[in-house]
Amino acid sequence: MRLFKELKQSMANDWGGSKPPAAEEDKEFLEKKDKINELEQQIINASQQAETLVKAQQDMGETMGELGLAFIKLTKFENEQAVFSSQRVRAADMKGLATAAVKASRFYRELNAQTVKHLDTLHEYLGLMLSVHGAFSDRSSSLLTVQTLLSELSSLQSRAEKLEAASSKIFGGDKSRLRKLEELKETIRATEDAKNVAIREYERIKENNRTELERFDQERRADFLNMLKGFVVGQVGYAEKIANVWTKVVEETNGYANDST
Structure with missing residues (x-):
């Protein structure tokens, strides 16, 4: 019965023209709720871009690995088929290039693991957003229970007043109506108790939401700061390692540049 009554109250809140008997008036909470929804969308976008970056780094690592393997095979062919000593020299240089590509591939894989x-x-x-939305849903459900009980209590009190007024018009009272009135008053007392319990539960959830949102904000700042620091340090560190690998190749093959000039 409570489920159906709350469903009826929910429909009245959504479609009715009158204001519900109790409404969410915590402006600070409503603002935080909007910011949480905005934050969730931003995290979704950032997560999608992170997946794109990870895929790109993975592809680069695989490409470098395949390039290194191709040059290793080419080096082997040149050594086996070499006729002139210059061919062996070029084969040695290609081996250095192959080694550099394999090292770069390994660095990209290590970087990707850190990035992930x-x-x-x-x-x-x-x-965590699922848990946050779950907490918001619990709060909405608790408020709906309070609204339902307040509406029910108002309806019961109105019925009692009408019944009491009707009974007073009959000399000596109407025993049937008086009995119904007593039963109605008992229902009112029980509903009043239920309303008080529901309000206490709603206030408990509100306080819990407040403390949990404060903790969420503090932990989020710390976690995101650590995430960014780790990400940047990893990108810079491995960029230097990969640059050093190719710098060495440039130095070892510098003679080709001089020949071309």
């Missing part, structure tokens, strides 16, 4: 580790914070917070 740090940016996985975005996915974790997407999971």
